[in-house]
């Protein structure tokens with residue numbers, strides 16, 4: 001298979017490839033076009049509280065390389081589309097999580113990374129740990145693991161992209177505006 | 180000076196009644212210091228050239244109310260762990276107080292490290308350190324009620340921030356409890 | 365003096381702030397750019413491990429220690445099993461001790477890598493961080509091969525380690541020992557000896573030796589102030605007395621003794637020393653069992669025990685109080701980061717606000733170690 005594929009590529013003249021990649025006319029809907037743009041620039045908020053945060057760093061690091069799917073980290077919630085909650089959230093921290101979420105601009109998505117953010121994880125018995133961030137903010141995707149591998153997180157972000165691509169962004173906006 | 184027994188007799192000779200029992204059975208032996216004499220003993224431990232325990236490792240607050248039958252059962256305790264850096268000698272001593280009157284003089288100016296360790300012991304066990312410059316909660320939020328490392332601590336039903344911005348229920352089933360009645364409900 | 369004095373104001377840093385390691389908060393009282401007072405507010409990651417431990421069996425607690433210090437999970441759980449072994453008087457087979465030393469030192473290297481990398485990131489240099497992460501992945505692979513996990517290993521057991529190392533471990537580790545020093549040199553050329561970086565850190569946030577002892581600093585922070593104190597040498601545990609290695613201390617090479625650059629340098633040098641230890645340990649590693657015979661239900665004697673290892677962030681001590689049952693009566697974790705945080709207010713008086721970031725980065729604190 002691999003050989004044939006290679007052969008095939010070799011046989012196609014370069015102009016044709018360029019035409020296929022950069023056609024002069026594209027027919028699409030505005031929705032699709034916007035979603036295409038949005039889904040390849042999912043910027044995530046660097047919100048690492050505990051152990052899972054290290055895997056979040058590795059996720060942005062050279063091996064998993066989140067940059068190649070257009071995801072880069074942002075330090076401030078106002079520039080982020082995606083909030084990755086990585087790590088244990090205590091009651092003391094919970095109100096800050098809510099605040100950060102509210103500071104993000106619409107449309108916004110949340111990934112809950114790791115057992116702690118999902119449900120409290122190993123700290124189920126603790127007196128000070130919030131059992132699941134979904135008690136405080138809405139969550140789009142849960143990633144299991146303690147900690148999840150960076151690859152799993154990458155899959156999570158790809159799921160977010162898929163979700164974005166399916167959205168009717170403009171229509172939602174219109175109905176919102178129309179009240 | 181080496182060995183806990185030598186140190187114990189040395190201190191006993193100096194402070195007499197101010198030094199309480201010695202527990203040799205424990206894997207790391209320790210002795211008791213009466214809280215009235217704590218500050219003198221602490222200064223002596225640090226400054227005496229024979230002793231020279233300049234380095235405070237930790238202060239552990241302990242609630243002994245469900246311990247095995249010993250004299251100090253039912254009391255609160257602050258355990259001080261010290262090092263002498265030049266030969267890495269370790270020393271443990273304890274100060275016991277009644278639960279109704281959990282006050283211990285602070286040693287924050289003798290070992291500066293004690294400042295935060297005392298705050299932690301206050302936060303988790305509820306020992307009040309007299310003379311501490313800034314005795315506030317350190318780990319838990321300021322509005323928290325109770326001291327969680329006490330043996331009879333009951334968790335609150337819900338957590339709410341003072342301004343009411345966040346209210347969450349804290350209840351959960353407890354798989355480890357022996358009789359799991361609350362889960363069946 | 366009063367002429368130059370303007371109005372005092374408060375600045376809130378954190379808890380979600382990119383350059384505070386994990387979730388920390390500082391309330392900074394400053395006069396313009398010059399800091400007057402810093403009130404650290406900690407506890408945003410207080411997970412109550414000490415209370416959870418009171419309801420678990422002794423051997424169930426080990427995974428929680430991986431979460432006390434996730435950057436050096438192996439060292440942390442090593443402290444705990446050492447405390448229990450001391451309490452019960454268990455002899456650990458020599459092969460297990462060697463495996464622990466090798467893994468512990470590997471863990472120290474990757475922990476310091478994150479530390480120096482993120483310190484450089486805090487100082488505004490992004491590339492060193494990416495490079496550090498890249499080297500880290502190499503060790504992560506070794507750990508994955510041995511323990512099956514990348515971050516939270518849960519590998520030490522009371523009386524030894526979980527299992528013997530797999531085939532090919534020796535070669536991989538030796539390969540790493542060859543691979544790493546040149547990479548470290550590359551890293552040093554990139555950032556450590558860079559003029560801007562040195563000027564940024566020299567004479568900043570000086571901790572005198574007296575202060576360091578009084579506040580109970582440990583690990584690289586203590587040694588950065590010129591005090592040669594390392595548990596591996598001064599209270600030798602495990603088999604550390606059999607190896608030859610140096611204890612790097614701060615010398616004030618760029619400016620004053622005990623400044624941020626000294627603490628940074630101690631970490632860089634320690635990575636080299638760790639490589640030496642690993643090489644020796646791999647050569648000397650004996651054959652034999654890796655786990656002593658330990659009963660399933662542990663019944664330790666009544667009493668106190670305190671045991672500590674030299675973790676990357678300094679002494680990680682475990683104070684256990686046993687009441688003779690199979691669960692600890694009280695467990696206290698003593699960590700280096702907690703002590704390091706307590707000195708922040710003392711040192712930061714008179715610093716610039718931007719230097720506060722340098723101070724915190726050079727102390728190498730991580731949130732779960734402070735809060736537990």
Ligand code: SF4
Pocket residue numbers: 050051052053086087088113114115116117121122145146147148431516
């Ligand atoms: S899920 Fe596990 S690894 Fe992640 S923050 Fe919680 S304890 Fe740490």
